[in-house]
Amino acid sequence: METKDKGFNSKLVHGGGFHDNLLSAVTPIYQTSTFAFKNADHGAQCFSGESDGFIYTRLGNPTIIDLEKTVAELENGFGGIATSSGMAAVNTVYLGVLDAGSHMIGHEALYGPSRAIMESLYPKFNVESTFVDATDIKNVKSAIRPNTRLIFLETPANPTIGITDIAAVSKIAHEHNILVCVDNTFCSPYLQNPLDLGADIVLHSMTKFINGHADIVAGIIITKTEKMYKSLRGVMMNVGCNMDPHQAFLTRRGLKTLAIRIDKAQANSMEVATFLEQHPKVDWVKYPGLKSHPQYDLAKTQMRGSGAMISFGLKGGFEAGKKLMDNVKLALLAVSLGGIETLIQHPASMTHSKLTREAKDKAGISDGLVRLSVGIEEAEDIIADLDQALQKV
Ligand SMILES: *Cc1c(COP(=O)(O)O)cnc(C)c1O
Numbered sequence: 001m002e003t004k005d006k007g008f009n010s011k012l013v014h015g016g017g018f019h020d021n022l023l024s025a026v027t028p029i030y031q032t033s034t035f036a037f038k039n040a041d042h043g044a045q046c047f048s049g050e051s052d053g054f055i056y057t058r059l060g061n062p063t064i065i066d067l068e069k070t071v072a073e074l075e076n077g078f079g080g081i082a083t084s085s086g087m088a089a090v091n092t093v094y095l096g097v098l099d100a101g102s103h104m105i106g107h108e109a110l111y112g113p114s115r116a117i118m119e120s121l122y123p124k125f126n127v128e129s130t131f132v133d134a135t136d137i138k139n140v141k142s143a144i145r146p147n148t149r150l151i152f153l154e155t156p157a158n159p160t161i162g163i164t165d166i167a168a169v170s171k172i173a174h175e176h177n178i179l180v181c182v183d184n185t186f187c188s189p190y191l192q193n194p195l196d197l198g199a200d201i202v203l204h205s206m207t208k209f210i211n212g213h214a215d216i217v218a219g220i221i222i223t224k225t226e227k228m229y230k231s232l233r234g235v236m237m238n239v240g241c242n243m244d245p246h247q248a249f250l251t252r253r254g255l256k257t258l259a260i261r262i263d264k265a266q267a268n269s270m271e272v273a274t275f276l277e278q279h280p281k282v283d284w285v286k287y288p289g290l291k292s293h294p295q296y297d298l299a300k301t302q303m304r305g306s307g308a309m310i311s312f313g314l315k316g317g318f319e320a321g322k323k324l325m326d327n328v329k330l331a332l333l334a335v336s337l338g339g340i341e342t343l344i345q346h347p348a349s350m351t352h353s354k355l356t357r358e359a360k361d362k363a364g365i366s367d368g369l370v371r372l373s374v375g376i377e378e379a380e381d382i383i384a385d386l387d388q389a390l391q392k393v
Pocket residue numbers: 085086087088111114154158183185186205206207208217218219
């Protein structure tokens with residue numbers, strides 16, 4: 001079915017346009033490493049690009065292509081490049097876009113490894129980087145250098161839930177011939193389309209909302225132009241960070257319910273955030289749907305919903321955070337996010353425990369900070385669970 005002029009849920013269900021001779025209702029798993037050619041001429045046409053036949057799964061596979069086409073359509077991009085993980089997508093963009101001697105500006109609160117590899121690995125290729133609080137556009141402007149090639153944003157960012165103005169950053173970037181890439185993992189294409197706001201590249205950890213069932217690790221890059229698509233696809237194919245057909249099948253299946261999952265999770269999130277905001281043991285709550293969020297107005301214009309990620313601070317600090325973790329019963333004490341189950345984690349004692357006090361302050365990690373990925377259980381059960389655990393804090 002042609003889904004270009006259809007609504008979001010129709011695209012989720014029918015996008016990709018896959019058909020085979022057996023008319024199977026869902027795209028099958030083509031669990032094969034290689035594809036036979038009909039004859040020598042056909043083989044030659046596959047390699048030259050005259051035929052869109054398949055060659056070898058690292059280069060392309062029908063199950064994976066169906067997923068890539070669907071997500072590219074959801075993001076209004078030219079094409080999608082699926083990868084073995086979200087970090088493989090980040091690295092593919094870095095490798096494809098940054099030359100030796102070039103410079104990248106990143107938001108200071110990027111997903112940990114997106115910043116860590118840039119600071120620890122890329123200097124050996126003579127790539128420089130500056131990390132700034134991009135939620136204030138002045139900081140982005142003053143970090144631009146003559147050799148700046150890429151601005152890398154994540155919005156809302158992890159775990160501070162800070163929101164960056166994608167359109168404003170893209171405008172400044174393009175005046176200086178700089179590309180903009182947005183990690184759109186926290187929103188998914190349902191809530192935000194960075195390419196429509198001016199970005200050049202968007203990427204996702206499909207491990208999170210797109211698959212949504214906490215059972216695979218995967219990533220994807222979507223580009224605005226054909227030229228960038230070909231360039232980054234070439235990097236993925238030769239570096240070998242391709243997705244696996246079985247992973248693609250599960251992800252395509254999970255994607256079909258993206259909108260109804262997020263509708264439920266963000267309705268729950270609004271109730272949970274409101275509950276937390278009036279709780280005496282809670283110091284502050286950061287959620288884009290609350291009027292108290294510093295970028296509430298920007299969130300309203302840039303995003304089509306408030307999402308399912310909440311950060312909050314406990315008045316009791318580090319010990320209170322640990323106590324809360326040890327007493328929740330419904331919420332799983334786990335990293336990751338965007339699944340159907342509610343996950344809770346305490347960065348100061350878990351993900352960020354090895355950081356120095358100074359580094360934690362820089363990343364916005366206070367001792368009492370708790371991160372919640374709200375699932376699709378009943379809101380009253382999630383609230384009751386947090387309530388009983390907060391009583392023990
Ligand atoms: C999880 C995550 C990543 C990394 O994705 P993996 O699939 O774990 O490699 C990148 N960015 C954000 C915002 C994430 O949440």
